[in-house]
Amino acid sequence: MTWEIAKQAIDYVLNNEQEFREESVTWDFIGGEPFLEIDLIDKICDYIKTEMYRRNHHWFNSYRFSFSTNGINYHTEKVQNFIKKNQEHLSIGITIDGTKKKHDLNRIYKGKDGKGSYDDVVKNIPLYLKQFKNAGTKVTISSPDIPYIIESVLHLYKLGIKDIHINCVFEDVWKDGDDILFEEQLLSLADVIICKGYYKNHNCSFFLETIGKPLNPKTQNTTWCGAGQMLAIDATGNFYPCMRFAGYSLRSKKPIIIGNIYDGIDKNKLRPFLTLDRITQSPKECIDCEVASGCAWCQGENYDAAETNTIYQRATAICKMHKARVRANNYYWNKLYRKLELEGEREEFEKNKCEVKPEIC
Amino acid sequence: MLQYLIILLDKESVSFCSTPPKGERGGGLMPLETLRQGIRFGMMENLMIQYVYPDKELSKEYAEVIESIDHSKIKSLPQSLLKEGRMDADVWVTESIKDIKAEVPVVWRTDKQNLFNSEADIVCALENVPRLNVVLTDVETFTDEDFEKYKQLLSALAKHIEKLYVEGKAPQLNLLTDRMMLQKMNNCGAGDTTITLAPNGKFYVCPAFFYEDESDSIGDLENGLDIKNKQLYKLEYAPICRHCDAYQCKRCIWLNRKTTLEVNTPSHEQCVLAHLERNASRELLNNIRKHGTFLPEQEDIKEIDYLDPFDKRDTWQ
Amino acid sequence: MAMTKKTVGQVTPEERAEIQTLFERRNGLNELAKILTADNAELYEKLVKDMGETGRKFQNWWDRMAEKYKWESAEGGNWEINFDTCEILLVLA
Known part of the structure; x- marks a missing residue:
C-alpha cells in the first residue's frame, strides 16, 4: 500500500463520521508482515492520531492500533520506538505455532535453505510479555x-x-x-x-x-462472523466486508468488493452482511x-x-x-x-x- | 412451489419486466422440438405456461404447437395498434402509453424521467385499459430527489384514482391499487413459483438471468431442474422481505442480485420505492373509505415511520 | 516490598464510563504530544490547553468520588479503578 492510498483511506473513513458511529475503533494492520513496513505504519498512525484530534472525531477518545505479526522484527529499534510512542493504544499478537519442530514446519525463511523462524521469534517473547503483560x-x-x-x-x-x-x-x-x-x-x-x-x-x-x-x-x-461490520481495505484502495473476500483469499469465487476509497461504500452490497x-x-x-x-x-x-x-x-x-x-x-x-x-x-x-x-x- | 413456466420463444422476445431491453441480443428462435419438450415439461409439472413473443411473425407450425396447451401470451404492442386496442395477446408490453387503448392488461416499461413527466398519460390510460403495470427500468439509479418526485407523482395519481372510484369505476394501477387488495406478499416469484425456459433449451431463474449470462442456468430439458440454494428464492429466507408489508413490491430477484449480490436481498432503492407506493396506497384506501364502504374484509394499512425495513433490523426478533 | 491491592469500594457504570473516557483521552493527548511540535501552532496550542483541561477533569472526578464514597485511604497509597468491574482498589507500594 502506498502512503497516498493509505491517506485517502483514512480521510474517507474520518470524513464520513456519520457512517461510522461505533463508539470505538480498531485500526488493524494485517499481512503480509506489518512490521516490515514499520516506517509507513508509523506515518499512518501519526496521521490517524493527528487527524482524529484535528477533526474532533469521537474516536480520539477510544481507539487502538492492532497488529498480527510473526514477531521476527519485534526487537528492532524502529519497532520498539513505535511501541513506546503508542504504548497505551496498542494490541499486538505474535504468532507462534507451538514447539520449534511444529513452528518450523510451516514458517520458513525464503532463500535460507529451509531455515525456520522459531529461534528468531522466541527470543523476542520475554520482551513482548514484559511490554504486554x-x-x-x-x-x-x-x-x-x-x-x-x-x-x-x-x-x-x-x-x-x-x-x-x-x-x-x-x-x-x-x-x-x-x-x-x-x-x-x-x-x-x-x-x-x-x-x-x-x-x-x-x-x-x-x-x-x-x-x-x-x-x-x-x-x-x-x-457468528463479523464480516460487514468491519471495513477492510486492500493495497489498491478497494473495500471489502473482510479480507477473506479479497481475490487473494478466495479459491473459487470472485471477490466481493463493496466500494473503494474514491467512490466510497456501496451500501447495497453491505445489506446482505448486515441482515x-x-x-x-x-x-x-x-x-x-x-x-x-x-x-x-x-x-x-x-x-x-x-x-x-x-x-x-x-x-x-x-x-x-x-x-x-x-x-x-x-x-x-x-x-x-x-x-x-x-x-x-x-x-x-x-x-x-x-x-x-x-x-x- | 413452482406454478408458472415462462417460455421465451426467441432470444429477442419482448422484455416485460426489469430485464434489460433487447439491445444486441441477436435473434434466435426456439427450435420447434425444444418448444414441444418445454410444453411437455410444463404439462408434467403442472405449470401454467406464459409465452413471451418476439416482434416478428411466427410460422403456422409454431402457432399450432403453442396452441397445444392452455397458456397466456405476452407480446409487445406495436405503435400502429396503440389506439385500436385489439390484438391476440393476454398481456401487452409497451414503451409508450400515450393515447393507449387496450382490452387486456398493459405493462409499461419506463425510466423514471419519462414516468415523472407522464401523469396525464397515466390518468388517461387508466380509463382505457383494464390494468396498467408500470415497470421502472432504472430503479437502482433513484436518488433522494427522485424519491420525492415519485412520492409526489403517486400522491397526484392517487387523487385521480380516488375520483374514478367515486365515479364507480375500478381502475387498476399496480403502484397504487395492488397493495389495497393484498393480504400477503405478491412478488416476482422467480426461482420459487416461476422459472423460465430459454430458446437454448435451458432453464433460468428469470429471463434476465438468461440475457445476462447464458451459463447461469438452473437445469435443462434433458436433465431437469437443478436449482442450487433453492430456498433463497423463498420469502422465509429473505431477512428483509419477511419482515415487510409492502406486499405489492416487485422484489425483483434479478435486481436484488445485481445490486446487493444476493437474490434474497433487495436494494435500498427497491425498498424505498415499494414503501412510497405502500404509503400512497394507504392514503388512497383511507380516502376511498371516506366515501363509503370499500373492501370491508381488508385490514387497514398501518402507519409506519420508515421507508426501508433494513433501518429497523435492530427491532427484528 | 511487594505491591498490594485491596478493594475499597465501587462506582456506578455511568461514573466508570466518565473516568474511562477521560483516561482514554488523556492517553491519547499524551501520545499525540510526542509527535506534535510547536511548528503546528494551531493544533499545538489546542493540545496544550486540552491536556490541562483533561487533567483537571480527571482530578475533579477522583475528588468528587472520594468525597461521595469516602473510600479507605492510606499514607503512600493510591486508588485505582478496575474498568471491567467498576471496583476501586487501594494500592500500597
Whole structure:
C-alpha cells in the first residue's frame, strides 16, 4: 500500500463520521508482515492520531492500533520506538505455532535453505510479555497439526503465554479419523491442564463451558462472523466486508468488493452482511444440532465453498471437529469440577475463574 | 412451489419486466422440438405456461404447437395498434402509453424521467385499459430527489384514482391499487413459483438471468431442474422481505442480485420505492373509505415511520 | 516490598464510563504530544490547553468520588479503578 492510498483511506473513513458511529475503533494492520513496513505504519498512525484530534472525531477518545505479526522484527529499534510512542493504544499478537519442530514446519525463511523462524521469534517473547503483560497468542489447527496440539499448548504456557486462542480452520481439509485424533489430543490436554493446575491461571480456548448446547432458533439467532461490520481495505484502495473476500483469499469465487476509497461504500452490497442471521444461512442439521453453541463459521469460507455465489450457505466441514471438541470439553469440565468438589475448591474457583470469550473471526 | 413456466420463444422476445431491453441480443428462435419438450415439461409439472413473443411473425407450425396447451401470451404492442386496442395477446408490453387503448392488461416499461413527466398519460390510460403495470427500468439509479418526485407523482395519481372510484369505476394501477387488495406478499416469484425456459433449451431463474449470462442456468430439458440454494428464492429466507408489508413490491430477484449480490436481498432503492407506493396506497384506501364502504374484509394499512425495513433490523426478533 | 491491592469500594457504570473516557483521552493527548511540535501552532496550542483541561477533569472526578464514597485511604497509597468491574482498589507500594 502506498502512503497516498493509505491517506485517502483514512480521510474517507474520518470524513464520513456519520457512517461510522461505533463508539470505538480498531485500526488493524494485517499481512503480509506489518512490521516490515514499520516506517509507513508509523506515518499512518501519526496521521490517524493527528487527524482524529484535528477533526474532533469521537474516536480520539477510544481507539487502538492492532497488529498480527510473526514477531521476527519485534526487537528492532524502529519497532520498539513505535511501541513506546503508542504504548497505551496498542494490541499486538505474535504468532507462534507451538514447539520449534511444529513452528518450523510451516514458517520458513525464503532463500535460507529451509531455515525456520522459531529461534528468531522466541527470543523476542520475554520482551513482548514484559511490554504486554496479558498478551495471548492465536493458534490455528489444520489436519497435519493435530498430533502436535498438546505439546504446542504446553510449550506456549512454558514460554509464559497464558492466554491461548486456538481454533480449527474452517476449510474442508479434514481427513477420515481426524476428529478421533483431535478428540484424543484434547482429552490428554485436558488431563494435563487439570493435573498440573494450569486451569487456575491459564486459558486455552478449546475448553469453554458455554459450548456444546442446543441453540434457540428465535432468541439465539445471531450470526457468528463479523464480516460487514468491519471495513477492510486492500493495497489498491478497494473495500471489502473482510479480507477473506479479497481475490487473494478466495479459491473459487470472485471477490466481493463493496466500494473503494474514491467512490466510497456501496451500501447495497453491505445489506446482505448486515441482515444475516444464523437460521437463514444454516442447514437443518445445524438448526436441529444439540451441540450447536460454539460451532463457528467464517462468512468468507461459507461464500467460497457455497454452491452458488451466496454468503447464505453455511459450510459444515468443521462439524465433526466441533463435535469432537464438545466431547472433550464435556470431559474437561466434568473432571475439573469433580476434582474441585472433592478438594472443596469449586466455589472459590467459580468466583475467580478467568473469562474466556469465544474466538470471533 | 413452482406454478408458472415462462417460455421465451426467441432470444429477442419482448422484455416485460426489469430485464434489460433487447439491445444486441441477436435473434434466435426456439427450435420447434425444444418448444414441444418445454410444453411437455410444463404439462408434467403442472405449470401454467406464459409465452413471451418476439416482434416478428411466427410460422403456422409454431402457432399450432403453442396452441397445444392452455397458456397466456405476452407480446409487445406495436405503435400502429396503440389506439385500436385489439390484438391476440393476454398481456401487452409497451414503451409508450400515450393515447393507449387496450382490452387486456398493459405493462409499461419506463425510466423514471419519462414516468415523472407522464401523469396525464397515466390518468388517461387508466380509463382505457383494464390494468396498467408500470415497470421502472432504472430503479437502482433513484436518488433522494427522485424519491420525492415519485412520492409526489403517486400522491397526484392517487387523487385521480380516488375520483374514478367515486365515479364507480375500478381502475387498476399496480403502484397504487395492488397493495389495497393484498393480504400477503405478491412478488416476482422467480426461482420459487416461476422459472423460465430459454430458446437454448435451458432453464433460468428469470429471463434476465438468461440475457445476462447464458451459463447461469438452473437445469435443462434433458436433465431437469437443478436449482442450487433453492430456498433463497423463498420469502422465509429473505431477512428483509419477511419482515415487510409492502406486499405489492416487485422484489425483483434479478435486481436484488445485481445490486446487493444476493437474490434474497433487495436494494435500498427497491425498498424505498415499494414503501412510497405502500404509503400512497394507504392514503388512497383511507380516502376511498371516506366515501363509503370499500373492501370491508381488508385490514387497514398501518402507519409506519420508515421507508426501508433494513433501518429497523435492530427491532427484528 | 511487594505491591498490594485491596478493594475499597465501587462506582456506578455511568461514573466508570466518565473516568474511562477521560483516561482514554488523556492517553491519547499524551501520545499525540510526542509527535506534535510547536511548528503546528494551531493544533499545538489546542493540545496544550486540552491536556490541562483533561487533567483537571480527571482530578475533579477522583475528588468528587472520594468525597461521595469516602473510600479507605492510606499514607503512600493510591486508588485505582478496575474498568471491567467498576471496583476501586487501594494500592500500597
